[in-house]
Amino acid sequence: xxxxxxxxxxxxxxxxxxxxxxxxxxxxxxxxxxxxxxxxxxxxxxxxxxxxxxxxxxxxxxxxxxxxxxxxxxx
Numbered sequence: 176x177x178x179x180x181x182x183x184x185x186x187x188x189x190x191x192x193x194x195x196x197x198x199x200x201x202x203x204x205x206x207x208x209x210x211x212x213x214x215x216x217x218x219x220x221x222x223x224x225x226x227x228x229x230x231x232x233x234x235x236x237x238x239x240x241x242x243x244x245x246x247x248x249x250x
Contacts, residue, residue, distance in 0.1 A: 183209060191228075198227045 185196065199205045202223060207215055216224075 194228055194231060195224060198224050198231075 188196065196205060196208075199208050202220070204216060204220060204224075213221070
């Protein structure tokens with residue numbers, strides 16, 4: 176282990192980081208990440224997390240767009 180590694184503070188995460196950890200937990204990878212760091216995941220596992228993050232971002236943007244459309248009084 177290098178001295179550069181920092182302890183993960185789950186209380187002070189950016190929304191992006193929080194989403195990443197939530198997805199890792201859903202995939203059953205969080206324990207491994209917390210114990211050994213992100214570098215222990217395979218390319219397939221990290222790709223899966225990245226893909227799900229992208230999918231969720233798109234869904235969130237779509238929902239925001241729908242909410243904005245409803246507020247403009249389009250009927």
